[in-house]
Amino acid sequence: MKYCFGVDIGGTTVKMGLLEENGTIVDKWEIATDTSEEGKSILPNVAASIAKKTEEHQIAKEEIVGVGVGVPAPVTADGVVNGSANLGWKYKEVKRELEELTGLKAEIGNDANVAALGEMWKGGGAGEKNMIMVTLGTGVGGGVIIDGKMLVGQNGAGGEIGHLCVNYEETDRCGCGNRGCLEQYASATGIVRLAKQKLGQEMRPTILNKEDVTAKDVFDAVKAGDEVAKEIAVTFGRYLGYGLANLAAVADPAVFVIGGGVSKAGEVLIPYIREPYMERAFFADKKVKFVLAELGNDAGICGAAKLVLDA
DSSP states (O other): OOEEEEEEEOSSEEEEEEEETTSOEEEEEEEEOOOHHHHTTHHHHHHHHHHHHHHHTTOOGGGEEEEEEEESSOBOTTSEEEEETTTTEEEEEHHHHHHHHHSSOEEEEEHHHHHHHHHHHHSTTTTOSSEEEEEESSSEEEEEEETTEEOOOTTSOTTOGGGSBOOTTOOSBOTTSOBSBTHHHHSHHHHHHHHHHHHTSOOSOOSOOTTTOOHHHHHHHHHTTOHHHHHHHHHHHHHHHHHHHHHHHHHOOSEEEEESGGGGGOTTHHHHHHHHHHHHSOGGGTTOEEEEOOOGGGHHHHHHHHHHHHO
16 A cells, blocks of 8 residues: 655644545644744644654555645646745745655645645546636636646646636725735635625615625625525626636636635525626636535545655
């Protein structure tokens, strides 16, 4: 039996897993992300945790294929990160450092791309080789998988779908500095922004409260039949659906997997995205499936493991 480690480094915690090469999770755990001193302890802490688990499970080093890692930053094809605000890293040769620390082969990828790989392998995209994962959280992340491989790009920024421009008239700036990014309308914070704009001029009764509305509130209200909430959802869906139609014209996916915190609203989301998508999609891209992500917090560790198994 061969094993591998999957590591999903977040700004607060590092999710870690020991997996068999068929994808069965043997053990999973978390350690704190120590971002002090430009995150210099993050990789040593990961290596120490891997060594401890290897000993705990009495696994010989030759039985371990390697370590796969997802990080919240663009990652070059040779495993270099040129800055990650969430981790405090500036220039970091993550692959080289981790291989030196562990004595194991390491493969590194952007966390959203890696999560997409996990969903393709063991989740909502299982059985498909061409898919796009859309992660609707605080921001909008994405992972583009073509022929079973992550789209990385020259600078490691492939799949940054949250920064597609979907509104050329927007005057407010996105966190990235540009204007009109998909993230401004389809993330949890973007949905709140749309809701507050709508509620600021809305005279009809609604169960939504402008002062403390959340994305969850909007979709709970949609489920309750609230007309104002439904109109907010239509606006959200139009931006996202049209954006995905543009993406499909380039990547031609078999499936869109919708994940992230907003996806916890469930199946109610899908028609709001699919209908505007179908309005604008190129005819050859209309057979695409829309599904919800299935792996939750395990997507990152599964995808990281797949990354090193495929290397």
